[in-house]
Structures are given as C-alpha cells and as structure tokens.
Amino acid sequence: xxxxxxxxYGNPGRQDDGLGPALAEKIGTDQIPGVLTESNxxxxxEDAALIAEADxxxxxxxxxxxxxxxxxxxxxxxxxxxxxxxxISPQSVLALCEELFGKKxxxxxxxxxxxxWDFAEGLTPEAEKNFDDAYRFLRGTLDDLITGSPExxxxxxx
Numbered sequence: 001x002x003x004x005x006x007x008x009y010g011n012p013g014r015q016d017d018g019l020g021p022a023l024a025e026k027i028g029t030d031q032i033p034g035v036l037t038e039s040n041x042x043x044x045x046e047d048a049a050l051i052a053e054a055d056x057x058x059x060x061x062x063x064x065x066x067x068x069x070x071x072x073x074x075x076x077x078x079x080x081x082x083x084x085x086x087x088i089s090p091q092s093v094l095a096l097c098e099e100l101f102g103k104k105x106x107x108x109x110x111x112x113x114x115x116x117w118d119f120a121e122g123l124t125p126e127a128e129k130n131f132d133d134a135y136r137f138l139r140g141t142l143d144d145l146i147t148g149s150p151e152x153x154x155x156x157x158x
Contacts, residue, residue, distance in 0.1 A: 001034050002055035002148050006138070007047065008039040010062050016114025016127040019062040019134075023112065026135055027142075034146040043088045051093060052101035056108075056145050058138070059090040062127075063111035070112045070134040072141070077104075106145075110134060 008024030010017040021039035028037035038050060043059070051057050063071070077098055078091035090109055097103050112134045116124040123131060 002146050003053065004035050004142060004145050005051060005054040005057045006035060006037045006060060007043070007051075007057060008037070008060040009042055011041050013119060013121055015116035015118055015120050016123055017062050017117055018121070019112040019114055019123065019127060019131055020060040022123065023060045023110070023131060023135060023138070027138065030139070032142060032146070035142060043090060043093055045088060045093075045096060047088075047093050048096035048100055051097045051105055051107075052103040054105055055148075056106045057094075058108045058110055058141075058145075060110045060112070060134075060138075062114040064114065064117075066111060066113060068113055069130050070110060070137065072108060072110050072137065075107050075109050110138060 006024050006027050008020030008022070010020040012018030012021055024037040024039040027035065036054070038047075040047075059075075075091055075094070077094035078089060080095075090107065094105060094107050097105055113127070113130050114124070115126045
C-alpha cells in the first residue's frame with residue numbers, strides 16, 4: 001500500500017483562495033488508510049521532509065485561470081530550486097525532496113477554479129460546485145494511488 005499526502009495550500013480568509021485547505025480538510029475527515037492530509041497558507045522548504053515520507057503527493061490549490069471546474073496534472077521536480085522568503089513552488093519542493101532526502105515522489109497538482117478573492121471567509125457558490133466535483137474526482141483517484149496503480153482509470157479526467 002502506498003502512502004499518499006494530500007497537501008492543500010491557500011488562504012481561507014480570502015474566499016476561494018481557501019479551496020486547497022478546504023479540500024485537504026474534507027479528505028482528512030474521511031480517515032482513509034494510507035492518506036495523510038496537510039494544509040498551510042503556502043508551501044515551505046520544510047515540506048520536503050513531509051513529502052519524502054510519502055510515495056505520492058497531491059498538491060491542491062485554487063486556480064485563477066484555466067478551465068472551468070478543476071484540472072489534475074502530473075508534475076515533475078523543478079530543474080532548479082527557486083523560492084522567495086514567502087513562497088516555494090510544488091516543483092521546487094519535489095526537487096528539494098530529491099536533493100535532501102534522495103526520494104523521488106510521484107506528484108500531481110489539483111487546481112480548483114476560484115472566482116472570489118476578497119478578504120472574507122467561505123467559498124463562492126461557483127467555487128463550491130468546483131470543490132464538490134474535485135472532491136468526487138479525488139476520492140476515486142485515491143483508490144488507484146493507494147494501491148499503486150500506475151495507470152489507473154482515475155488518473156485522467158476522461
């Protein structure tokens with residue numbers, strides 16, 4: 001059985017920017033064996049240690065652009081590790097995981113389309129629908145990732 005980390009990031013105090021942490025929290029309440037959930041306002045260098053303990057990681061974040069609903073893409077470590085004092089990309093976390101811990105982790109990003117970014121708690125109605133769709137997709141995908149299915153039916157949006 002694979003260990004899967006669901007890492008949601010974003011600011012719940014900025015409406016739909018909280019989509020990532022909200023999805024990680026909802027998956028966490030399901031208490032799925034083999035699945036660990038984590039969330040924060042942003043990714044940090046220290047997250048490489050957490051990711052190194054997993055076989056697979058799914059980064060979940062709100063998306064400003066792109067298709068309606070959500071997208072799910074496999075990602076690779078960055079060629080170079082870049083960060084500022086306030087942010088690091090999922091690809092850079094993966095690169096640090098390899099460089100510091102010698103661990104290559106299968107990784108995906110689940111981007112959920114958001115619409116409102118004001119200083120307020122709670123998701124917009126449009127984002128709530130996208131959240132529900134992304135949650136159903138992720139639950140189906142987790143079965144394949146936990147059992148180690150490399151080409152499972154749920155690993156694509158089709």
